[in-house]
Amino acid sequence: MKRVKKGEGTVGVGDAVRVIDPLGFPVEFFHEIDRAERLIQRYDIRHGAEIARLDHFNICTPDIPAAYDHYKSLGFGCSETIEGDEHELYAAWMYRKQTVHDVAFTGGAGPRLHHLGVATHESHQVLRAADIFGSLRKEHHIERGPGRHGVSNAFYLYLRDPDGHRVEIYTSDYYTGDPDHETYRWNVKDDRRRDFWGNAVIESWYKEASPVLDLDGCPQPIADAVLDESAVQVGADGLG
Numbered sequence: 001m002k003r004v005k006k007g008e009g010t011v012g013v014g015d016a017v018r019v020i021d022p023l024g025f026p027v028e029f030f031h032e033i034d035r036a037e038r039l040i041q042r043y044d045i046r047h048g049a050e051i052a053r054l055d056h057f058n059i060c061t062p063d064i065p066a067a068y069d070h071y072k073s074l075g076f077g078c079s080e081t082i083e084g085d086e087h088e089l090y091a092a093w094m095y096r097k098q099t100v101h102d103v104a105f106t107g108g109a110g111p112r113l114h115h116l117g118v119a120t121h122e123s124h125q126v127l128r129a130a131d132i133f134g135s136l137r138k139e140h141h142i143e144r145g146p147g148r149h150g151v152s153n154a155f156y157l158y159l160r161d162p163d164g165h166r167v168e169i170y171t172s173d174y175y176t177g178d179p180d181h182e183t184y185r186w187n188v189k190d191d192r193r194r195d196f197w198g199n200a201v202i203e204s205w206y207k208e209a210s211p212v213l214d215l216d217g218c219p220q221p222i223a224d225a226v227l228d229e230s231a232v233q234v235g236a237d238g239l240g
């Protein structure tokens, strides 16, 4: 850890510790949080995609094995990977809660935030969100999808917010809580890995991401990727 600040940016009660992790991302550790009203059965106040919770962060980092090793050292499991023929790592999905991931690594220049994933309950709510964007003539905020991922099996829709930051509406991945859960490994040349139906992954999705700030609010310097998944000429992706 490069730097530590105590008690700053606290999201709940008690002490929080903010650090820049070895990958260059600001993270905050806390052990206590304010309780909120239970909203699970407040159907009357649900709107749009009916977002239920934060699901995951997806981060761009140049060195996927280093990211994997760091999160493994924190006790994270690995649900799925994208690998080359020699098992070189292009991407990995890692979890603490018992779903596919809390954090995923997309190989690319970094540290940058690729997207924030928020969960809804069912796939029809993802479709409804896309329809609402069309109705409002905000279709240009839809970057990719709707579709079903190969990795995670989740149903997805990628949106860009007015500042260009990427948000994924995500649902229907699977349980990973069995203690002997095995990592599922996708080959980087399998064109179902990013979209199970083989639909193309557009270039902006691979190339564009949000910079991250250090503890003083300054942009972190960005290093180029070691491996570039988008450079692998495969099936529907067609990028190279």
Ligand SMILES: [Fe+2]
Pocket: 056, 058, 115, 116, 117, 168, 170
């Ligand atoms: Fe995601």
